[in-house]
Amino acid sequence: MTLELIQSLLGFVTPKEIIDNFELVSINEKSDTIVLEFEELSDLVPEKLKGKRYKNNGFWNKIDLHTFPQKGKSCLLHIKRRKWEDQESGKSYGNHYELHPEGMKATKDFGAFIKKNHR
Secondary structure (H helix, E strand, O other), X not given: XXXXXXXXXXXXXXXXXXXXXXXXXXXXXXXXXXXEEEEEOOOOOOHHHOOOOEEEEEEOOOEEEEEEEEOOEEEEEEXXXXXXXXXXXXXXXXXXXXXXXXXXXXXXXXXXXXXXXXX
16 A cells, blocks of 8 residues: 555545654554544744754644544644753753643544534
8 A cells, every 4th residue: 555545545434734744753543532643743843943953842732633433443643842952951842732622531523523413
């Protein structure tokens, strides 16, 4: 299977912003849940660090988002954003994404679907 086909298939369950900025690193199927784990791409250095000396310094706490169920199981996205350190100041930076509606731990599309169907 080509990378293009995999990306296309992934687009059915994952928002484009995640596909564009994160890499799928694992898929775990449990009895009632499918977990897709993503890590931010390593070349997406925050703008504030451009032209400075920096290093990748691990990850921020992961974000867990629910998305549309798959195969009759809930589907959870584990998203890990990279943490970057300015080597001169020691200050940490990261990229920020609008991955979910405020106050909701679901993707935007799934959150809108839930709101629409529970009114």
